[in-house]
Amino acid sequence: MTETHETHAVVVTRRRMAEVADAYDELEDRLLGDGQRGGHAAPSSRLPLDAHAATVRMEISGWATWCARAVMDYRDEHKQPWTPSTTDPGALLREIADEHIGVFFGDPIEGGEFIDTAEEFSRRARAAAWPTGARWIRLSVPCPEAAMSDMGERVECGGEYRMWMQPEQDVLGDMVCDRDDEHRITPAEWMRAMRRRGVKSVDGAARLVRTLRIAGRVAL
Numbered sequence: 001m002t003e004t005h006e007t008h009a010v011v012v013t014r015r016r017m018a019e020v021a022d023a024y025d026e027l028e029d030r031l032l033g034d035g036q037r038g039g040h041a042a043p044s045s046r047l048p049l050d051a052h053a054a055t056v057r058m059e060i061s062g063w064a065t066w067c068a069r070a071v072m073d074y075r076d077e078h079k080q081p082w083t084p085s086t087t088d089p090g091a092l093l094r095e096i097a098d099e100h101i102g103v104f105f106g107d108p109i110e111g112g113e114f115i116d117t118a119e120e121f122s123r124r125a126r127a128a129a130w131p132t133g134a135r136w137i138r139l140s141v142p143c144p145e146a147a148m149s150d151m152g153e154r155v156e157c158g159g160e161y162r163m164w165m166q167p168e169q170d171v172l173g174d175m176v177c178d179r180d181d182e183h184r185i186t187p188a189e190w191m192r193a194m195r196r197r198g199v200k201s202v203d204g205a206a207r208l209v210r211t212l213r214i215a216g217r218v219a220l
């Protein structure tokens with residue numbers, strides 16, 4: 001399935017799957033405790049994983065496996081066997097959403113059912129992961145910070161910026177690195193830095209604005 005022929009339903013459903021994946025990561029972080037999974041720590045915000053959240057987490061995992069099986073069956077039928085590159089449910093859902101979502105839209109009735117399922121999973125997963133509505137929003141913007149190694153070599157941070165957002169919040173917070181809380185910048189500073197760097201940065205800025213819009217926030 002090519003990008004240009006995707007229907008609105010496909011685009012929206014891909015977003016729902018990404019939301020489920022993000023919520024799964026949050027639930028997983030909470031289950032494992034802060035800092036054990038990529039350092040997505042938000043100590044003040046973190047709630048212990050309750051029985052309901054644990055159930056939802058397992059359901060998401062089951063759904064990710066179901067989706068993967070569906071894609072594998074489809075690809076087997078078409079003599080193009082596929083093996084997922086990951087068994088992590090969140091990463092698996094993202095991979096399927098990005099590369100194989102067309103499998104679920106071959107038949108209109110099944111497509112409709114898949115849309116409903118993704119909607120429902122997204123709603124329940126987000127409610128379980130962020131019961132107060134406050135959450136980290138991934139910005140898909142790489143952290144530009146770097147450190148010096150003992151050998152005097154520059155080592156890129158490799159983290160990504162994210163932003164903590166609460167319902168009804170009308171001012172954007174700092175963009176904070178997911179690897180090191182000390183790496184932070186305000187959105188306005190970041191935009192200025194991007195502008196100084198020239199044309200290529202327009203992509204990054206546009207992506208940030210889009211992400212914040214998707215998250216239901218007014219753009220910068």
Ligand SMILES: [Zn+2]
Pocket residue numbers: 143144145157158159160177178179180183
């Ligand atoms: Zn960083």
